[in-house]
Amino acid sequence: MYRPSRRQTSMLESRFLVPPKKRARLERSWAEVFRTRVLPLIDEEPFRGCFHASVGRPNKSIRLLVGVHILKEAEDLTDEQVLEQLEFNLLWHHALGVEPEESHLCQKTLHNFRTLLLEDERAREVFDQVTRAMVEMDGLSVVRQRLDSTHVLSNMAVLTRLGLFVETVTKFLKALRREHPDRLAVLNPGYQKRYLEREGYFSDAKRGQAKRRLPVVARDMYHLVQAFEGDKAVGELEAHALLVRLFGEQCEVVDESSGEESLPTVRLREGREISSDSLQSPHDPDATYGHKGKGYEAQITETCVDDNEYQVITDVDVHGSNVSDQHAVVPVVERLSSKGLSPDELVADTNYGSGKNIVACAEQGVSLFAPVQDPDKTPGEDGWSEPVEGERDASPPESSAATEERLTEGMGLEAFEFSADFWKVTSCPAGHAPMRHRRTHHGKRVVAMFHRSSCEACPMSPQCPTQRRVSGSRELRYRPERAATSTRQREQQTTSFKEAYKIRSGIEATNSVLKGRHGADGLRVRGEARVKSALLFKSLALNARRCMRHHLERLRGDVCLQVDTMLKSGTLQASISPSLG
Secondary structure (H helix, E strand, O other): OOOOOOOOOOOOOHHHOOOHHHHHHHOOOHHHHHHHHHHHHOOOHHHHHHOOOOOOOOOOOHHHHHHHHHHHHHHOOOHHHHHHHHHHOHHHHHHHOOOHHHOOOOHHHHHHHHHHHHHHHHHHHHHHHHHHHHHHHHOOOOOEEEEEEEEEOOOOOOOOHHHHHHHHHHHHHHHHHHHOHHHHHOOOHHHHHHHHHOOOHHHOOOHHHHHHHHHHHHHHHHHHHHHOOOOHHHHOOHHHHHHHHHHHHHEEEEEEEEOOEEEEEEEEOOHHHOOOOOOOOOOOOOOEEEOOEEEEEEEEEEEOOOOOOOOOEEEEEEEEOOOOHHHOHHHHHHHHHHOOOOOOEEEOOOOOOOHHHHHHHHOOOOEEEOOOOOOOOOOOOOOOOOOOOOOOOOOOOOOHHHHHHHHHHOOOHHHOEEOOOOOOEEEOOOOOOOOEEEEOOOOOOEEEEEOHHHHHOOOOOOOOOOEEOOOOOEEEEEOHHHHHHHHHHHHOOOHHHHHHHHHHHHHHHHHHHHHOOOOOOOOOOOOHHHHHHHHHHHHHHHHHHHHHHHHHHHHHHHHHHHHHHHHHHOHHHHHHHHHHO
């Protein structure tokens, strides 16, 4: 039965049962700020549909459970530590507004609530709702935000190739022993001896031994797959599906003739033949491999407005390590827009910068402030090819005339000015606006047409990339993505761009706090859905911590101001003197 949390204060709360001095200290602690500023922001309505309206035992307070999980991730606690803090920590009692008799949860309640969070993206809904309420409560601006990714690892071991093979076979045989012991009994006893009785030993090998053992395990996998091919009962096991998946990704069967018989030979695929989304651990099938290693990439977006009292994380997403950051930009902007937190400017690094992303963001009213790669740049042009003293660039600076000649000689799209979404040309290098625009029949190119009178007398005509038509007018054909790339390459060389771009590095501190204090560097869960839910609550905990720090400083500042006022008026001295006597 659904029962909302009561909003009325109980006289049996711990703060009313302690001496006045201790109560005064409680009301100046972080717990007071959490109780008055963070806890009221939690909306319980998304969970109403999880419980029957009038049948069954009343649910535990949703506000209490969400608050407990925020405090859990704020200190990166285990479930056992959380339950202990809730039972005996007076600060937690005050922060969550519970009576001593109600300050109890069981492990099953925590587990069931986390299951609800995984359903229908409720963890994201809680994060979005509380964050949006926090922004509104403190009047935070979201007009400028920054985006970055950080590598996270779920609760799995980073296995070698041999270790992956052995662990997958071992997991399958364990599942077979547990669910279908009769099938295991008909197998060669050598499988149990190698993978179950001496669990893990076969994968604990030196490099030379591993090269010899790997083909052996591959053949064992092949025979196990063949042995249960067509067995529906075994085929329903998740461990069997992982065994088949691993064999298909890493091995192939090659028929080699030997006399009149054809003997199947198992060949191990080369590293370049294996996809980056291949199985990395049988205990976390969602984990993939990328340039940062095995695991997941977390996309973190936060505000970066100087006038804000504090910054908040506005969006969190998780995907496999093999997914490029290029594909994360547009979904992030769309999610921010859907929850009313869309920025005017999104700052990101080069991994997110591309003409396609700049145009896609501009079409949604967001300016993507990110450098782009120069496709014409050759290796060694980064300024680090030679020592400073040994550089050969000792030529005198160019004159203004030489500079102008050099720029106009290779004039391209970067010399034109475009609209914010790059679908229109606002002016040519000489400052002339086109008379009209049209799109090609595929809709992917733009044709900007310039008047004949503007172009005939233009001194830049010989270097202009526009094409002359029979009528004497000229036209510029371009793709908006290419125009965005060329324009950004020009902009990112300026001092103003480099100065404004410095604000991006601040998000590295946020990633560091998430992975350090809040434990995102060593998650206790597996699977993409659970990893995402954990990171959402860790990010919410970081937002709550920043909010509490801000309001705690204000609270203590107000107390100091009151004391100072009382001292000046003599009221405090008059109240202290009788007690001293």
